[in-house]
Amino acid sequence: MNKSFIRLGALVGAMVLMISCNNDDNSVNTPDVQEKIILNTDSQSLNQRIKFDNSGVLNVDLPIAGRDGEDVAGNFPLELVAEVQPPVYGDLTLKATHVAINGNYAYVSYNTEGEAYSGAIDVIDISNPAVPQLVMQAVLPDTDISSLTYDNGVLYVAGAASTDTFPELDSPAFTAAMTLSNGLLSTNYTQTTIVGNVGTSVTSSGNKYFAVSGDNGELVKVNKSNNQIEATIPVNDLRAVAFNSNKVVVLSGTQGVKVYNANNMNQQTTFATPQDVASAKRTIDFLGNNTLLVAEGYNGLGVYNYNSGNKTQTINVPTFVDGVDSSDITTNAVSVNDDKVYIANGGAGLYIYENGNGNQGLNIMGSINLEGSCNYVVSKDKYIFAAMGNGGLKIARIMTNVQTIDCTDFPTYNGSSWLNVNSNQTKEYQGSASLQGVNVNSNSNLTFCGSLSVSQGLNVNSHGTFYMKGSLAQGQANNPWLSLNVNSNAVLRIEGSVVIYGNLVLNSNSTLEFVGAGSSITVYGNVTKGSNVTITGEYIDTFNNVN
Numbered sequence: 001m002n003k004s005f006i007r008l009g010a011l012v013g014a015m016v017l018m019i020s021c022n023n024d025d026n027s028v029n030t031p032d033v034q035e036k037i038i039l040n041t042d043s044q045s046l047n048q049r050i051k052f053d054n055s056g057v058l059n060v061d062l063p064i065a066g067r068d069g070e071d072v073a074g075n076f077p078l079e080l081v082a083e084v085q086p087p088v089y090g091d092l093t094l095k096a097t098h099v100a101i102n103g104n105y106a107y108v109s110y111n112t113e114g115e116a117y118s119g120a121i122d123v124i125d126i127s128n129p130a131v132p133q134l135v136m137q138a139v140l141p142d143t144d145i146s147s148l149t150y151d152n153g154v155l156y157v158a159g160a161a162s163t164d165t166f167p168e169l170d171s172p173a174f175t176a177a178m179t180l181s182n183g184l185l186s187t188n189y190t191q192t193t194i195v196g197n198v199g200t201s202v203t204s205s206g207n208k209y210f211a212v213s214g215d216n217g218e219l220v221k222v223n224k225s226n227n228q229i230e231a232t233i234p235v236n237d238l239r240a241v242a243f244n245s246n247k248v249v250v251l252s253g254t255q256g257v258k259v260y261n262a263n264n265m266n267q268q269t270t271f272a273t274p275q276d277v278a279s280a281k282r283t284i285d286f287l288g289n290n291t292l293l294v295a296e297g298y299n300g301l302g303v304y305n306y307n308s309g310n311k312t313q314t315i316n317v318p319t320f321v322d323g324v325d326s327s328d329i330t331t332n333a334v335s336v337n338d339d340k341v342y343i344a345n346g347g348a349g350l351y352i353y354e355n356g357n358g359n360q361g362l363n364i365m366g367s368i369n370l371e372g373s374c375n376y377v378v379s380k381d382k383y384i385f386a387a388m389g390n391g392g393l394k395i396a397r398i399m400t401n402v403q404t405i406d407c408t409d410f411p412t413y414n415g416s417s418w419l420n421v422n423s424n425q426t427k428e429y430q431g432s433a434s435l436q437g438v439n440v441n442s443n444s445n446l447t448f449c450g451s452l453s454v455s456q457g458l459n460v461n462s463h464g465t466f467y468m469k470g471s472l473a474q475g476q477a478n479n480p481w482l483s484l485n486v487n488s489n490a491v492l493r494i495e496g497s498v499v500i501y502g503n504l505v506l507n508s509n510s511t512l513e514f515v516g517a518g519s520s521i522t523v524y525g526n527v528t529k530g531s532n533v534t535i536t537g538e539y540i541d542t543f544n545n546v547n
Contacts, residue, residue: 036140036143036187037139037187038138038139039186043133043134043135046134047133047134049084049085049134050082050083050084050132050133051085052082053083053477054083054371054476054478055079055080055083055476055501055524056079056080056476056477056478056501056502057077057078057080057434057454057473057475057476058078058079058396058455059368059434059436059455060074060078060352060367060434061366061368061369062074062365062366063365063366071416071418072417073414073416073417073433073434074433075365075412075414075433076340076352076366076398077433077434077471078396078397078398078399078453079397079473079499080394080395080396081129081130082131082132083393084096084122084394085392086110086390086392087110087120087137089112089139092112092116094112094118095110095111095112095387096108096110096388096391096392096393097110097111098148098387099385101380102150103183104125104127104183105125105183105184106126106132106385106395107123107148107155108121108393109121109145109146109147109157110122110145111144111159117141117143117172118139118142118144119143119145120137120138120140121137121138121155121157121185122137123184123185124395126383128542129382129397130499130522130542131522132395135184143159143160143161144160144161145157145158146159146160146281149203149209151205151209153180154177154179154180155177155180156175156176156177156178156204156209156211157175157177157178157199157202158174158175158176158202159174159176159199160197160199161191169193171193171194171195171196172198173194173195173197173213173214174191174194174199175192175194175199175209175220175222177190192228194213194217194218194220195216199211199212199213199214200212200238200240201238201240201241201283203241203243204243205262207223207224207225209222210222210243210248212250214238215236215237217235217237218233218234218238219232219233219235219248220232221248221262221265235250235255236254237252238253239281239282240282240283240284242285245289246263247262247306248260248261248265249284249292249306251273251282251294253275254275257271257284257294257304258270259306259307269306269308271306274299274302276297276298280297281333281375281376282295282297282332282333283295283332283334284334285336286336290305290306291303291304291305291306293334293336293341294334295344296331297331298317298329298330300314300315300316300331301315303315313361315331315343315353315362317329317330318367321347321349328346328347328373329345329347329348331343331344332344332345332374332375333376333377333378334377335379337379337381340352340354340365341353341354341362342378342384344377344386344387345374346373346375347373347374348374349368349374350367350370350374350386351368352366370386370388370394372389374386374388374389375389379398382400383396384398399432399453400451400471407428407450410430411430412429412430413429413431413433413448417434417436418435418438419435419437419439420438420439421439421446421464422441422444423441423442423443423444424444425441425445426445427445429449430449432451432452433452434453435452435453435455436454437454437458438454438457438466439461440460440461440465440490442461442463443462443464444465445464445465445466446467447466448470449470450471451470452470452472452473454472454475455474455482456482457483457484458474459484459487460485460490461487462488462489462490463490464487464491465491465493466490466493467495468492468494468496468498469495471496471497471498472497473499473500474498474499474502475500475501475525476502477524477525479502480502480503480525480526482502483500483502483503483504483525484500484505485505486505486506486510486511486512487507487510488507488509489510490507491511492510492513493514494512494513494515494521494539495515495516496519497521498521498522500521500522501524502524503523503525503526504523504525504526504528506527506533508530508532509533510530510533511535511536512533512534512536513537514536514537514538516538517538518540519537519539519540520539520540520541520542521540521541522542523542523545524543526545527546535547
């Protein structure tokens, strides 16, 4: 049965434009059907979907505790920057399916559960890490978008479309190319039909792109210059496709992994993975040139040498998570960024692993409860994007270790999750740390060089000095009482960026000092200043509430 079509009412500030497509054998030309793509550039209405209510430092649950059960500091500070509510089309709430990142832009795709075909693509400007902005949206009323990837000014997508609206399609499954305009969406969009009910994944390299479709589907190789299919390989129940080292790798829910030579599409390797008959999204990613990571549902994460097919490690799903039904704990997606591996484990949340040295395999760093089911994850540069079961998207930022001076003689902090500097002490640390709280007591000095997250309170007490060099994030937006307090005759010295998700309290005779050029401060809560507060140096005040 074809999915029903529900037409969108007028969008405030939207531009309704008609698609012009090439007239190739495999591409769709529909001059008599309008409203195929609706572009919306009304940033005011779009940004109502960006929410900062829960922004703040993320608590990374560590796999081990210190002596006597003491909480220990983590070494991977993260902050939840924002949440993006899913778009609503008519009476349908769409669900985030995939994210592609290109420099300052993140492209998010959406589809609709059930019989109706309705999809969208968001463009999020992430140039300002503290305040991401939704700058553009494309609504595709008769089209689900399952996956997308960016390559050289073009978005390549895979999905499904209504054959009632697109009678030229031989089947609902398709892949498509959208040429961007200065990084933004356009109606320069060409669909190419492929066999199957839904296009599930797409990847790109060089002058070709590759897409797969699900039940009774196929792998296709498409020429970018004319959007013509050059090769097709039937494979049932394809979930994902990826490109690495001139190899095209696909994952089938029933036939496992197949590896093809990208030039002639000859099969090089095939090996079984645990069968996963549920029609859920699954992703794959590469760790180096030989290792393939496969999201295997209830079987966890499989780590394979994809040249030989040998399985080298299994990361099981968490066995027990308080308050979560075991049926909701399933490995849905995996993403590799640098030496870190991010695993979306459904109701168990997001798990972070680190690539070990030698033959140690993946070692767990911790997990994050994202208050919902984590169905998809992708990480690139300093960002983590997680699609949730309610259809929304969470944007987290990795606090990179930026050393603005030579701190090589400073030790790495590896103590308690509460960092206390006693009166008349001087402490200096470098690196990355994830803490619960910091107390710099009277007549003491703390210097931290690198990246630091503090999920609860941070206090610089009378005649104390805290010198932060690098990146600091503190507090949570929904807990404004977890403030950063600079008390009487105390000094907070900043060289880098500081984000305070609660309140900043500058008590009488305190000093806020910015060192060098390019420092910034972002305070989501209130700024309270007593008498004779001194603020010096050059700095960027994101919300203009510190001056």
